[in-house]
Amino acid sequence: xxxxxxxxxxxxxxxxxxxxxxxxxxxxxxxxxxxxxxxxxxxxxxxxxxxxxxxxxxxxxxxxxxxxxxxxxxxxxxxxxxxxxxxxxxxxxxxxxxxxxxxxxxxxxxxxxxxxxxxxxxxxx
Amino acid sequence: xxxxxxxxxxxxxxxxxxxxxxxxxxxxxxxxxxxxxxxxxxxxxxxxxxxxxxxxxxxxxxxxxxxxxxxxxxxxxxxxxxxxxxxxxxxxxxxxxxxxxxxxxxxxxxxxxxxxxxxxxxxxxxxxxxxxxxxxxxxxxxxxxxxxxxxxxxxxxxxxxxxxxxxxxxxxxxxxxxxxxxxxxxxxxxxxxxxxxxxxxxxxxxxxxxxxxxxxxxxxxxxxxxxxxxxxxxxxxxxxxxxxxxxxxxxxxxxxxxxxxxxxxxxxxxxxxxxxxxxxxxxxxxxxxxxxxxxxxxxxxxxxxxxxxxxxxxxxxxxxxxxxxxxxxxxxxxxxxxxxxxxxxxxxxxxxxxxxxxxxxxxxxxxxxxxxxxxxxxxxxxxxxxxxxxxxxxxxxxxxxxxxxxxx
Numbered sequence: 001x002x003x004x005x006x007x008x009x010x011x012x013x014x015x016x017x018x019x020x021x022x023x024x025x026x027x028x029x030x031x032x033x034x035x036x037x038x039x040x041x042x043x044x045x046x047x048x049x050x051x052x053x054x055x056x057x058x059x060x061x062x063x064x065x066x067x068x069x070x071x072x073x074x075x076x077x078x079x080x081x082x083x084x085x086x087x088x089x090x091x092x093x094x095x096x097x098x099x100x101x102x103x104x105x106x107x108x109x110x111x112x113x114x115x116x117x118x119x120x121x122x123x124x125x
Numbered sequence: 126x127x128x129x130x131x132x133x134x135x136x137x138x139x140x141x142x143x144x145x146x147x148x149x150x151x152x153x154x155x156x157x158x159x160x161x162x163x164x165x166x167x168x169x170x171x172x173x174x175x176x177x178x179x180x181x182x183x184x185x186x187x188x189x190x191x192x193x194x195x196x197x198x199x200x201x202x203x204x205x206x207x208x209x210x211x212x213x214x215x216x217x218x219x220x221x222x223x224x225x226x227x228x229x230x231x232x233x234x235x236x237x238x239x240x241x242x243x244x245x246x247x248x249x250x251x252x253x254x255x256x257x258x259x260x261x262x263x264x265x266x267x268x269x270x271x272x273x274x275x276x277x278x279x280x281x282x283x284x285x286x287x288x289x290x291x292x293x294x295x296x297x298x299x300x301x302x303x304x305x306x307x308x309x310x311x312x313x314x315x316x317x318x319x320x321x322x323x324x325x326x327x328x329x330x331x332x333x334x335x336x337x338x339x340x341x342x343x344x345x346x347x348x349x350x351x352x353x354x355x356x357x358x359x360x361x362x363x364x365x366x367x368x369x370x371x372x373x374x375x376x377x378x379x380x381x382x383x384x385x386x387x388x389x390x391x392x393x394x395x396x397x398x399x400x401x402x403x404x405x406x407x408x409x410x411x412x413x414x415x416x417x418x419x420x421x422x423x424x425x426x427x428x429x430x431x432x433x434x435x436x437x438x439x440x441x442x443x444x445x446x447x448x449x450x451x452x453x454x455x456x457x458x459x460x461x462x463x464x465x466x467x468x469x470x471x472x473x474x475x476x477x478x479x480x481x482x483x484x485x486x487x488x489x490x491x492x493x494x495x496x497x498x499x500x501x502x503x504x505x506x507x508x509x510x511x512x513x514x515x516x517x518x519x520x521x522x523x524x525x526x527x528x529x530x531x532x533x
Contacts, residue, residue: 021275024273024274024275025273025275028274035510039510039512039515087503087504087507088507090504090507090508091507093477094507094509097510098271098510103272103273104276
């Protein structure tokens with residue numbers, strides 16, 4: 001089963017987080033990604049740019065609306081996504097617990113509904 | 126000169142290690158401000174490193190360090206914008222501090238009670254104790270607890286601020302409240318011992334437990350905890366292969382165990398038993414002691430272990446204790462009985478509890494239910510985020526079957 005571990009976290013302003021703290025979190029994420037990889041459960045890992053760089057696309061009544069900025073103004077934004085292939089929710093939760101982001105944000109664990117693989121959409125195994 | 130300097134440096138470092146907790150406890154008890162005491166003590170060590178290579182190490186290095194640190198603290202208070210109205214003691218700095226300065230009572234016990242005070246976040250208690258009583262590096266603590274270093278730093282800072290601002294008293298609780306205040310201290314030390322199966326802080330837990338046992342020699346559970354940490358630390362080296370793969374207790378080579386630590390643990394346990402007040406830590410220590418006996422007798426007394434595990438479950442019915450009991454039931458009555466005990470455990474937690482699945486897999490394998498065993502091993506592996514443990518679980522479905530193979 002494929003799960004996305006979605007990291008939601010408050011977005012610090014530039015300079016809010018001292019460089020040495022950033023370096024320590026980078027090291028923690030480095031270890032986390034390597035651990036996921038070593039367990040052969042990692043599909044992909046992305047840490048996202050700030051929501052101010054995001055663009056939203058909507059199609060309403062036949063017209064495309066492209067807007068800059070995040071979809072909704074909330075305190076916490078999607079900050080990263082780790083896609084893992086594990087047998088079940090318990091295993092996905094075991095990995096979510098290890099995510100460094102869980103210490104300052106919230107990890108949402110969501111199963112994939114359908115996955116595009118080898119040229120077509122498939123039910124996740 | 127360079128060689129002599131190195132020696133002074135090394136000796137200073139060893140003095141720092143030996144006296145850190147004692148000095149910090151004395152300084153912090155005066156002001157209630159642990160962070161300020163840490164800064165002052167760090168300054169004193171820096172000053173020692175620059176002064177001692179020239180002047181030689183003073184006769185009473187601890188007293189020297191204490192005096193310098195105390196004066197640093199005073200200067201800081203005096204230069205602070207918000208000058209307090211607290212009367213300062215005589216600020217004259219003695220040029221050669223007397224040993225009597227540090228002869229007062231050992232205040233580490235008070236410091237331990239402060240660290241494990243009910244008003245302190247339970248998640249901060251063990252790290253706080255490791256940092257203040259043993260002077261352990263924050264990075265090392267963060268690594269051991271698998272917490273990002275900034276998160277740990279924040280947690281510790283918050284706890285210290287709370288101790289200062291809420292005026293948590295540096296005192297040993299009165300006998301009337303001791304029964305409720307001592308267990309959190311023991312739990313905090315146990316916390317250093319029980320982080321994951323690797324026990325990265327086994328020797329630090331032992332240091333804390335023996336310090337506490339020296340300070341409270343009449344408390345049976347204090348001695349029991351010292352015995353438990355000593356006996357467990359005795360097996361640190363035997364617990365993993367050189368490649369980092371897990372080695373279960375029953376497959377460890379007793380010649381790799383630390384015999385001095387086993388003897389130390391047994392001595393603590395004897396003293397605890399002499400007080401005739403049984404408790405959870407004494408039982409856990411007795412279980413460790415029964416396993417250590419294999420080094421002498423060549424066999425493990427399974428019946429005795431089962432009795433101890435049953436007593437432990439009665440006294441402290443944690444999920445881990447129940448799973449361990451299921452394993453010993455499997456050893457003494459056969460795997461079906463062990464599985465029956467596992468099946469009786471209820472709740473959501475057991476479904477996500479890795480040791481429960483590893484034990485179930487082992488019992489199923491021994492019951493000859495190979496397919497179910499394989500599935501249970503798969504489940505255990507999927508719940509294991511540690512590579513060394515996963516490595517071991519992976520080879521189990523193909524390995525021969527022994528007894529209680531999951532114990533550490």
